[in-house]
Amino acid sequence: KPKGKWFCPRCVQERKKKNDVACFERIMPGRVVTDPEELKQFNVDWLKSVRGCSKLMLKPQTTAEVSDVLRYCYERNLAVNPQGGNTGLVGGSVPVFDEIILSTVLMNQIISFDKVSGILVCQAGCILEKLNEYLEEQGFIMPLDLGAKGSCHIGGNVATNAGGLRLLRYGSLRGTVLGLEVVLADGSALDCLASLRKDNTGYDLKQLFIGSEGTLGVITAVSILCPQKPKAVNLAFLGCQSFAKVLETFTTCRAMLGEILSAYEFMDEKCMELVEKHLKLSSPVTGSPFYVLIETSGSSSTHDEEKLNNFLEQAMTSGLVIDGTVATDDKKIKMLWSLRERITEALTHDGYVYKYDISLPVGKLYDLVTDTRARLGRSAKNVVGYGHLGDGNLHLNITAESYRHSLLDAIEPFVYEWTARYNGSISAEHGLGFKKKQFIQYSKPSEAVFLMQRFKAMLDPKGILNPYKTLPSSS
Ligand code: FAD
Ligand code: MLT
Ligand code: ZN
Known part of the structure; x- marks a missing residue:
C-alpha cells in the first residue's frame, strides 16, 4: 500500500472539501461564500444566543439549483441548514456545528399574482414586508404580519408556521397557504404549488412541511391566499x-x-x-x-x-x-x-433574554407570568408578559444581566411543567428549533413524537436536513 502525505486522512478530507466547494461553484458560480468574516452573521441567531461554525454558505437562485445542491449533499452525506431571514427565535436557523448554510436570500422573485382570486405565488426568499408592499399597490395585503417583517422570508414564515399579529383575523398559514414547492433531502423536487382553494385529492402533503423548520425539505416556492386591503x-x-x-x-x-x-x-x-x-x-x-x-x-x-x-x-x-x-x-x-x-427588540437591550412562547387557556395566561415572577424573585432582572391574547398566546420573557445556568435551571422545566398542567403548548408559534426540541414531550405524547421521527426517517433517511433541530436528540 503506497504511503505518504497524499494518504494522510486529513489531506484526503481537505481535498474532498475543496472538491465540494468546486462542485458548488459549478452549480452556482459566484454564489458560494467561504469568507469567514462574511459567514459570521449567518452563523449566529437574531438573539445572539446560539452560534454555529459553518464554513460554507450557498445562495441558490432557482429550484433547480437547490435540487442540484441537495442531490450532491445527499450523495456526500453533507448536512444542510436551510436559512431564510435568520430572525427565528429558537435557534433553528443557524448551524449547530459546520452544516452548510443554504440561504434563500436570492430566491426573491414574485411568480404571479391573480387579482381575482387574491392568490400570490412567489419564491421562498421573498421578504414578507416587500410582498406586503407589492400587494398593497394592487389593493391586497399579506395574511400575516410580524415584527420581523423587514427581514423574514416567506419560506421561513411557512417553515416555522409563523403566527403573528393578524392571525386572529386571517387564521394561520395552515389555512392560507394553498400550495408549496419543496426540494426533498435527496434533491427531488415536489411540486405541490397548487393555487386552488379546494383540493381533496388525497393527503394534504404541504401541511407536513408547514412548521417543519427545515427538517423535512427545503421550501422553494409558496402559493398563498391574500385578503383584500381593508379600506x-x-x-x-x-x-x-x-x-x-x-x-x-x-x-x-x-x-x-x-x-x-x-x-x-x-x-x-x-x-x-x-x-x-x-x-x-x-x-x-x-x-x-x-x-x-x-x-x-x-x-x-x-x-x-x-x-x-x-x-x-x-x-x-x-x-x-x-x-x-x-x-x-x-x-x-x-x-x-x-x-x-x-x-422583542427592547428586551435584547435589557440583557440576556430567556424567551418562552406559550399557548394556554386564555384565563390562565397571565398566572404563568405571576408565578414565574414569584419563583425567580430577585434572581431575574425583569419578568414580562405580552402577546397575542386573542389567540391564547403568551410571550413570557425573563431578562438577566448575563446568561446564568442557575437561572435557566430555575426556569426550566418549571415553565414547561406549568404549561403541561393546563394542557398548553410549549411552542405556540416560534417552533422548537434547537432550544426547545428536548421539551417536546411536555406538549406531545410519545406516540406522536415517534410518528414524527418516522416521517423524518422516511423523507430524510440520512438525516442531512437541519440535523439536531425540532426532534429530540434520541432520534
Ligand atoms: P429563519 O429564522 O431563517 O429560519 C427559521 C426556521 O425555518 C429554521 O429552522 C430554518 O431552517 C427554517 N427555514 C427557513 N427558510 C426555510 C425554507 N425555505 N425551507 C425550509 N426551511 C426553512 N414569529 C411569530 O410566529 N410571530 C411573531 O409575531 C414574531 N415576531 C417576531 C418579531 C421579531 C422582532 C423577531 C426577531 C422574530 C419574530 N418572530 C415571530 C420569529 C421569526 O420572525 C419567525 O419565526 C419567522 O417566520 C422566521 O422567518 P425567517 O425567514 O427569518 O426564518
Ligand atoms: C411577538 O409577538 O412580538 C413575537 O412573537 C416575538 C417575541 O416573542 O418576542
Ligand atoms: Zn408573537
Whole structure:
C-alpha cells in the first residue's frame, strides 16, 4: 500500500472539501461564500444566543439549483441548514456545528399574482414586508404580519408556521397557504404549488412541511391566499387595571366589534417600561398595569368608527378601561403598533433574554407570568408578559444581566411543567428549533413524537436536513 502525505486522512478530507466547494461553484458560480468574516452573521441567531461554525454558505437562485445542491449533499452525506431571514427565535436557523448554510436570500422573485382570486405565488426568499408592499399597490395585503417583517422570508414564515399579529383575523398559514414547492433531502423536487382553494385529492402533503423548520425539505416556492386591503383601519390603545379586565375587555370587544376586529394584543407595564427606557418610545397612555391594542379593519370607515366608539364608551363607562387613545391616521397607527411590536427588540437591550412562547387557556395566561415572577424573585432582572391574547398566546420573557445556568435551571422545566398542567403548548408559534426540541414531550405524547421521527426517517433517511433541530436528540 503506497504511503505518504497524499494518504494522510486529513489531506484526503481537505481535498474532498475543496472538491465540494468546486462542485458548488459549478452549480452556482459566484454564489458560494467561504469568507469567514462574511459567514459570521449567518452563523449566529437574531438573539445572539446560539452560534454555529459553518464554513460554507450557498445562495441558490432557482429550484433547480437547490435540487442540484441537495442531490450532491445527499450523495456526500453533507448536512444542510436551510436559512431564510435568520430572525427565528429558537435557534433553528443557524448551524449547530459546520452544516452548510443554504440561504434563500436570492430566491426573491414574485411568480404571479391573480387579482381575482387574491392568490400570490412567489419564491421562498421573498421578504414578507416587500410582498406586503407589492400587494398593497394592487389593493391586497399579506395574511400575516410580524415584527420581523423587514427581514423574514416567506419560506421561513411557512417553515416555522409563523403566527403573528393578524392571525386572529386571517387564521394561520395552515389555512392560507394553498400550495408549496419543496426540494426533498435527496434533491427531488415536489411540486405541490397548487393555487386552488379546494383540493381533496388525497393527503394534504404541504401541511407536513408547514412548521417543519427545515427538517423535512427545503421550501422553494409558496402559493398563498391574500385578503383584500381593508379600506378602514382603526386602532385603540387602552390601559386596564387588571388582567381580569383585559379578558373582559376582550369578550366585550369581540361581541361588539364582531367581524371588524383584526387584532387583540396585550402587554404588561414592565414591557412598556422597557420600550420607553431602551428605545425611547413614549406612550400616550400611561399609569396602567396592563395595556391592550385593539385593531379594527373593514370596508367602511363610518361603520367601523361607529362600532368602535360604541365599544369604547361601553368599556369606559363600565370601568373595563381606565385610559386610552384612538388612531385612524397611518402615522399614529404605526407609532402605537411600534409600542407592541418592538418589545422583542427592547428586551435584547435589557440583557440576556430567556424567551418562552406559550399557548394556554386564555384565563390562565397571565398566572404563568405571576408565578414565574414569584419563583425567580430577585434572581431575574425583569419578568414580562405580552402577546397575542386573542389567540391564547403568551410571550413570557425573563431578562438577566448575563446568561446564568442557575437561572435557566430555575426556569426550566418549571415553565414547561406549568404549561403541561393546563394542557398548553410549549411552542405556540416560534417552533422548537434547537432550544426547545428536548421539551417536546411536555406538549406531545410519545406516540406522536415517534410518528414524527418516522416521517423524518422516511423523507430524510440520512438525516442531512437541519440535523439536531425540532426532534429530540434520541432520534
Ligand atoms: P429563519 O429564522 O431563517 O429560519 C427559521 C426556521 O425555518 C429554521 O429552522 C430554518 O431552517 C427554517 N427555514 C427557513 N427558510 C426555510 C425554507 N425555505 N425551507 C425550509 N426551511 C426553512 N414569529 C411569530 O410566529 N410571530 C411573531 O409575531 C414574531 N415576531 C417576531 C418579531 C421579531 C422582532 C423577531 C426577531 C422574530 C419574530 N418572530 C415571530 C420569529 C421569526 O420572525 C419567525 O419565526 C419567522 O417566520 C422566521 O422567518 P425567517 O425567514 O427569518 O426564518
Ligand atoms: C411577538 O409577538 O412580538 C413575537 O412573537 C416575538 C417575541 O416573542 O418576542
Ligand atoms: Zn408573537
